[in-house]
Amino acid sequence: MTTILPLLVVAVALVDADGRVLLQQRPPGKAMAGLWEFPGGKVESGETPEAALIRELEEELGIRTHASCLAPASFASEALGDRHLLLLLYVCRKWQGLPEARHATALQWVRPNQMYALDMPPADLPLIGLLDALI
Numbered sequence: 001m002t003t004i005l006p007l008l009v010v011a012v013a014l015v016d017a018d019g020r021v022l023l024q025q026r027p028p029g030k031a032m033a034g035l036w037e038f039p040g041g042k043v044e045s046g047e048t049p050e051a052a053l054i055r056e057l058e059e060e061l062g063i064r065t066h067a068s069c070l071a072p073a074s075f076a077s078e079a080l081g082d083r084h085l086l087l088l089l090y091v092c093r094k095w096q097g098l099p100e101a102r103h104a105t106a107l108q109w110v111r112p113n114q115m116y117a118l119d120m121p122p123a124d125l126p127l128i129g130l131l132d133a134l135i
């Protein structure tokens, strides 16, 4: 029997006052370079998912938020090489600071229905319809 190791990733739809969501572009050199994704990253050993997301938001965008502002919204389950990605998606409408691209190539604010036209990781595609209905 093949052992499949799960990869736990947290990501967030940051929603602004106009109902737009922040996407970031994966930088060259990383897997799936150039694709547009939700900010987030891997949950490290000993971290709660919310703590991991708060850490990633600070590292990647320089913004701060609180666990009580992270609303669980959906998840994705997708094969990823020899791993199996479990991506927990949160929605967040309250944070401090102005997002800046510290790791990403670029940032853009888009309405969920504009995401269908963007290149996004396969795991994210089923999440677009949910955000379209939710936001």
Ligand SMILES: Nc1nc2c([nH]c(=O)n2[C@@H]2O[C@H](COP(=O)(O)OP(=O)(O)OP(=O)(O)O)[C@@H](O)[C@H]2O)c(=O)[nH]1
Binding pocket: 009, 010, 011, 030, 031, 032, 036, 037, 038, 039, 040, 041, 042, 080, 085, 087, 121, 122, 123, 124
């Ligand atoms: N952040 C994020 N990762 C996603 C999304 N969709 C998706 O398939 N992933 C995948 O989830 C994994 C997240 O890993 P990452 O490389 O961004 O995480 P990280 O910030 O911990 O990176 P590092 O390994 O360079 O430290 C990648 O395999 C990435 O392709 C998404 O919308 N947002």
